[in-house]
Amino acid sequence: MSEKDILFMRRAIELSLESMKTGGGPFGAVITKNGEIISECCNQVTVLNDPTAHAEIGAIREAARKLNTFDLSGCEIYASCEPCPMCLGAIYWARIDRVFFANTRNDAENIDFDDSFIYREISCPFKERSIEFRQLLREEALEAFRAWEALEDKVEY
Numbered sequence: 001m002s003e004k005d006i007l008f009m010r011r012a013i014e015l016s017l018e019s020m021k022t023g024g025g026p027f028g029a030v031i032t033k034n035g036e037i038i039s040e041c042c043n044q045v046t047v048l049n050d051p052t053a054h055a056e057i058g059a060i061r062e063a064a065r066k067l068n069t070f071d072l073s074g075c076e077i078y079a080s081c082e083p084c085p086m087c088l089g090a091i092y093w094a095r096i097d098r099v100f101f102a103n104t105r106n107d108a109e110n111i112d113f114d115d116s117f118i119y120r121e122i123s124c125p126f127k128e129r130s131i132e133f134r135q136l137l138r139e140e141a142l143e144a145f146r147a148w149e150a151l152e153d154k155v156e157y
C-alpha cells in the first residue's frame, strides 16, 4: 500500500461523507490512472432517482468519457465500500486493474444496504431467487447472436 493509495482512499471516504450533505447514500469512489485521479463520484441513487447511480458506476462512466474508451485497463478504483455485485460486474466489464475498498459488504449490511443479499442471490438457482426469472424465446433471440458472430466489422469488447 503506497502513500498515494491512502490518499486516494481518503478522498473516496471524503466523498462518501459529502454525499449525504446532498441527499445521497454514504458511498464514494475514485478512479486513478498513472497515479492521478481521472474521475470521482458519490452515490446519487436518491438524488437522481436512478437505482444504478452507485459511486463506482458514476466514476466508471466519467473515466470512460474522459479517456474516450470503454476499456479502463491500467486504471485503479478506490471505493469507500466493497463494491456491490452490480459495480463488481461493471469493474470487470471496464477491465479495471485493481480494486481498493474500505468498508466491507458486511459493514454495508449492518446499515441495511442489500449488497450481501444480492451476492447470495447470484449463486442461487433461478427457482430459489427472490425475484422471478423465466426464460423464453431463446431461439428467436439467438438470431442477434448469430448475426454478431458473422459480423466482420465489429468493435469487440
Ligand SMILES: [Zn+2]
Residues within 6 Å of the ligand: 054, 055, 056, 083, 084, 085, 086, 087, 088
Ligand atoms: Zn454498487
